[in-house]
Amino acid sequence: MKNLFLVAVMAVLVFASCKDKQKSSDTEKTVTETIELEAKEVEYSTDSITMKGYLVHNKNTAEKRPGIIVIHEWWGHNDYVRKRADMLAELGYTAMAIDMYGNGKEAAHPEDAGKFSGVVRNNVPLATARFDAALEVLKNHPSVDSSKIAAIGYCFGGSMALTMANTGKDLDAVAAFHSGVKLPVMPNDKLKAKVxxxxxxxxPFIPKETVDAFKAAMDSINADYEYIEFPEAQHAFTSKGADALGEKFNLPLKYNAEADAQSWQALKDLLYETF
Structure with a gap:
């Protein structure tokens, strides 16, 4: 009888374990199946120019969620920055890939990219106006909790995200990838965001002395930040199209899968800790 009792108990435990595993599997399946991205192009403007953005969120999530601005590389608002916005939406955020050049303008050559980015970088009031116009669109989207906002950027976009944070924008978190850190506005006590x-x-586009100066400025204000350096990674390491562009224009651009994955995980950790 004792042995029969033990067998019965074991059978119950095995059955329960199987049910739990099935329940877990079903839950994971449901979560995956309920991600349905709704993306749309949005036009917004300042007094002087119209800009073309891309806003995306999971339409099957009812509750409001944090909004994240995504700022493009110096090439302009392209498919790459939209893909990053999609990835953020899949994580449960509402993301808006913005247009800092206006009219959805893209650069076909590094010389054009340098000119377009220089116009914005060298004019902080202009950059601020374009950033603010996009921020207003994002905050007013019905899926967004306007009290929870972050900004990320790549290359030129990273330096713009950092600069906007340093001007005192009400951002909870900011992340920059393969970004110059000699900024139009360096870190100061207006900075509110985790970085x-x-x-x-x-x-080679990011000299060590500029990194040292950036870290010193951040330390001087006791900023909440993390600076990650991937020793072997070159410029544009998060972009799978970097190698082709590097070969085409003879530039030190190269994709690095490991650095890409690790930096994206660092971003996910930052957003999770912040929100």
Whole structure:
């Protein structure tokens, strides 16, 4: 009888364990199946120019969620920045890939990219106006909790995200990838956001002295930040199209899968801790 009782107990436990595993599997399946991205192009403007953005969220999530601005590389608002917005939406955020050049303008050559980015970078009031116009669109979207906002950017976009944070924008978190850190507005006591910077140690566009100066400025105000350097990574390490562009224009651009994955995980950790 004792042995029969033990057998019965074991059978119950095995059955319960199987049910739990099935329940877990069903839950994971449901979560996956309920991600349905709704994306749309949005036009917004300042007094002087119209800009073309891309806003995306999971339409099957009812509750409001944090909104995240995504700022493009110096090439302009393209498919790459939209893909990053999609990835953020899949994580449960509402993301808006913004247009800092106006009219959805893209650069076909590094010379054009340098000119377009220089116009914005060298005019902080202009950059601020364009950023604010996008921010208003994002905050007013019905899926967004306007009290929870972050901004991320790549290359030129990273330096713009950091600069906007340094001007005192009400951002909870900011992340910059393969971004210059000699900024139009350096870190100061107006900075409110948690900051993540992920750069390549083999990136010739980011001199060590500028990194040292950036860290010193952040330390001087006791900023909440993390600076990650991937020793072997070159510029544009998060972009799978970097190698082709590097070869085409003879530039030190190269995708690095490991640095890409690790920097994205660092971003996810930052957003999770913040929100």
């Amino acid at each position: 993540l910077v992920a750069n390549g140690g083999a990136d």
